Amino acid sequence: MTTSTMKMKRSRPTSTRRRKRGQLALTLFLQAVLLLIVLLPFFWMLSVSLKPASEPFAIPARLWPENPTLVNYQTAFYPEFRRYFFNSTLVSLATMAISISVGLLAAYSFSRFRVRGFKVLLVAIILAQMFPVATMIIPIYKIMRRFSLLDTYPALILAYITITLPVAIWMLLGFIGNIPKELEESALVEGATRLQAFWRIAVPLARPGIAATAVWIAVVTWQEFIFALAFTSSREMRTVSVGISDFIGQYGIRYGELMASSVMVSLPIMVVFFFLQRQFVAGLTAGASKG
Amino acid sequence: MTTQSLATKHRQPRKARGLGSGRGLALLFVAPSVLLVGLLMYTPMVQAFIESLHATAFLSPQPEFVGLEHYRNMLRDDTFWRVVRNSVTWTLAVVLFQNLLGLASAVLLNQNLPGQGVVRTLVLLPWVLPGVVTALLWRFMYDPQLGLVNSLLLSSGLINSATGWLAEPNTAMAAVILAAVWKGFPFSMVIFLAALQGVDEQQLEAAQLDGANPWQRFIHVTIPSMSAIIRLNLLLTTIFTFNYFDMIWVTTRGGPLDSTHIFPTEIFELGFGQGRFGEAAAYGIVSVLLLAAFAILYLRELTQDA
Numbered sequence: 001m002t003t004s005t006m007k008m009k010r011s012r013p014t015s016t017r018r019r020k021r022g023q024l025a026l027t028l029f030l031q032a033v034l035l036l037i038v039l040l041p042f043f044w045m046l047s048v049s050l051k052p053a054s055e056p057f058a059i060p061a062r063l064w065p066e067n068p069t070l071v072n073y074q075t076a077f078y079p080e081f082r083r084y085f086f087n088s089t090l091v092s093l094a095t096m097a098i099s100i101s102v103g104l105l106a107a108y109s110f111s112r113f114r115v116r117g118f119k120v121l122l123v124a125i126i127l128a129q130m131f132p133v134a135t136m137i138i139p140i141y142k143i144m145r146r147f148s149l150l151d152t153y154p155a156l157i158l159a160y161i162t163i164t165l166p167v168a169i170w171m172l173l174g175f176i177g178n179i180p181k182e183l184e185e186s187a188l189v190e191g192a193t194r195l196q197a198f199w200r201i202a203v204p205l206a207r208p209g210i211a212a213t214a215v216w217i218a219v220v221t222w223q224e225f226i227f228a229l230a231f232t233s234s235r236e237m238r239t240v241s242v243g244i245s246d247f248i249g250q251y252g253i254r255y256g257e258l259m260a261s262s263v264m265v266s267l268p269i270m271v272v273f274f275f276l277q278r279q280f281v282a283g284l285t286a287g288a289s290k291g
Numbered sequence: 292m293t294t295q296s297l298a299t300k301h302r303q304p305r306k307a308r309g310l311g312s313g314r315g316l317a318l319l320f321v322a323p324s325v326l327l328v329g330l331l332m333y334t335p336m337v338q339a340f341i342e343s344l345h346a347t348a349f350l351s352p353q354p355e356f357v358g359l360e361h362y363r364n365m366l367r368d369d370t371f372w373r374v375v376r377n378s379v380t381w382t383l384a385v386v387l388f389q390n391l392l393g394l395a396s397a398v399l400l401n402q403n404l405p406g407q408g409v410v411r412t413l414v415l416l417p418w419v420l421p422g423v424v425t426a427l428l429w430r431f432m433y434d435p436q437l438g439l440v441n442s443l444l445l446s447s448g449l450i451n452s453a454t455g456w457l458a459e460p461n462t463a464m465a466a467v468i469l470a471a472v473w474k475g476f477p478f479s480m481v482i483f484l485a486a487l488q489g490v491d492e493q494q495l496e497a498a499q500l501d502g503a504n505p506w507q508r509f510i511h512v513t514i515p516s517m518s519a520i521i522r523l524n525l526l527l528t529t530i531f532t533f534n535y536f537d538m539i540w541v542t543t544r545g546g547p548l549d550s551t552h553i554f555p556t557e558i559f560e561l562g563f564g565q566g567r568f569g570e571a572a573a574y575g576i577v578s579v580l581l582l583a584a585f586a587i588l589y590l591r592e593l594t595q596d597a
Binding site: 027028030031034035037038039040041042044045048102103105106108109110112113115118121123124125126127128130131132133134135136137138139140141142143158159161162165166169170194195222223225226229230241242244245253255258259262265266269270273274277280281284285288290 | 313314316317318320321323324325327328331332333334335336338339342396399400402404410412413414415416417418419420421422423424427428429431432434437439473477478481482527528530531533534536537540541554555558559562563568571572575576578579582586589590593594
């Protein structure tokens with residue numbers, strides 16, 4: 001068997017090379033097709049956002065505007081929209097701070113302490129990660145209403161914690177579990193307290209994991225939609241993912257401005273993706289059950 | 292690295308000398324998380340069940356106990372069965388195509404060619420785009436008069452007249468599925484790419500020496516060695532897609548004629564659109580039951596060694 005294939009290879013070297021070249025050409029062609037499918041909608045979004053109102057949409061559509069302009073961006077960046085950006089940033093950062101600090105303590109404790117019942121607690125937390133948001137949203141809405149929190153930042157932050165905290169605990173647990181315990185143990189021998197061992201040794205070593213978790217939380221909360229839609233009623237409290245629909249009117253959609261604001265809303269996440277790609281991919285694959 | 296973080300199995304120490312003691316501190320550390328998860332997640336879950344046994348309306352805000360009536364009515368309601376059918380179609384189709392396309396593009400991009408890193412990064416972009424933006428973009432792509440889809444199809448002669456892809460009950464579901472696959476396949480690709488890099492080269496070479504052609508090598512060596520990741524990926528994407536709200540809500544709101552209503556959108560519509568909280572909660576509980584099997588399997592994958 002082996003010898004025969006070897007003989008075949010030797011007897012037809014040119015055809016093998018030709019086949020290799022054919023394979024390469026096919027690979028490159030398919031890659032180009034894939035890129036086209038992926039990038040065409042992006043190109044279209046950018047193109048329409050740069051199209052002046054004087055260039056009407058027509059079929060067949062022009063792929064690139066004749067006189068590109070930033071006027072749609074100027075119109076889209078109106079005061080309310082700036083407010084949406086502010087709200088989203090604030091809610092994202094607050095959710096991140098709470099989830100990381102609270103989650104880090106829990107993850108550390110689950111990883112380092114042997115306490116009866118911890119395993120059950122941990123499974124309960126991971127199980128909660130799979131509760132469908134749509135099932136929880138009405139009861140959470142009623143809780144917020146009872147405490148008069150609807151249409152406030154705390155309502156959104158607490159709601160977002162239900163998405164981020166269980167995943168954050170799970171992710172951080174993975175990272176802390178990979179830090180060798182010996183460093184903390186020798187610190188204890190040398191007279192450090194448990195808190196010092198946690199704060200001075202474990203936390204600094206867990207930094208890459210904390211970064212990946214933080215990136216994931218930022219990305220997920222920035223685009224969160226269903227809670228923001230249900231829990232905010234005034235324009236002052238809207239986040240970008242809800243406010244972006246301002247350009248969808250009852251009688252039509254102002255696509256130029258809509259695409260311009262879409263680009264602006266996507267930009268922060270794109271920037272994070274391009275500059276922190278490793279943390280981005282690590283975080284978003286670990287938190288995949290929540291998007 | 293990505294597969295590792297996806298499938299991280301947490302090993303707990305057999306013996307924890309010194310570090311393992313300190314019950315008070317241990318409980319203090321987990322208390323905030325346990326409180327938050329308990330109050331914000333377990334309480335609502337229990338309340339959702341209680342709610343599903345009550346009838347409420349905007350007119351009579353005082354909930355009235357009705358037992359299992361919502362569930363009985365639901366099983367006799369055509370809308371419910373349409374939502375079940377839509378949810379199954381939507382989840383199956385998106386999961387299947389997203390993972391097939393993800394696997395194919397992972398194989399396609401798993402090459403030692405110059406510039407592959409850039410290509411991979413670019414292919415990831417739909418996954419990076421925020422959900423609502425993606426949905427708005429595709430709503431625009433499908434616009435009958437102004438959208439790119441009709442523009443391309445008309446000018447290439449594939450269709451003769453403008454079609455409202457999202458406005459026709461026959462095509463709306465396929466249209467939202469396509470958009471969701473476009474958005475989701477890069478995620479599957481990332482996971483599969485990482486798994487492909489872990490496939491044993493020696494096994495592949497041995498198979499080649501035995502005369503296996505590339506397809507046979509792929510089916511008999513590559514796929515089996517990726518099977519754990521494929522299973523995990525299917526579970527994850529199933530759970531995620533079943534609960535996926537943004538895409539359908541922004542593009543069709545479940546319409547036209549309920550042809551794209553799935554569980555999350557129907558729950559939102561019943562609850563916040565019509566104030567029928569009890570019925571919405573019953574839908575919510577059913578969706579939990581439908582997902583339970585997948586959730587338990589996923590939980591087992593995650594905690595196997597813990």
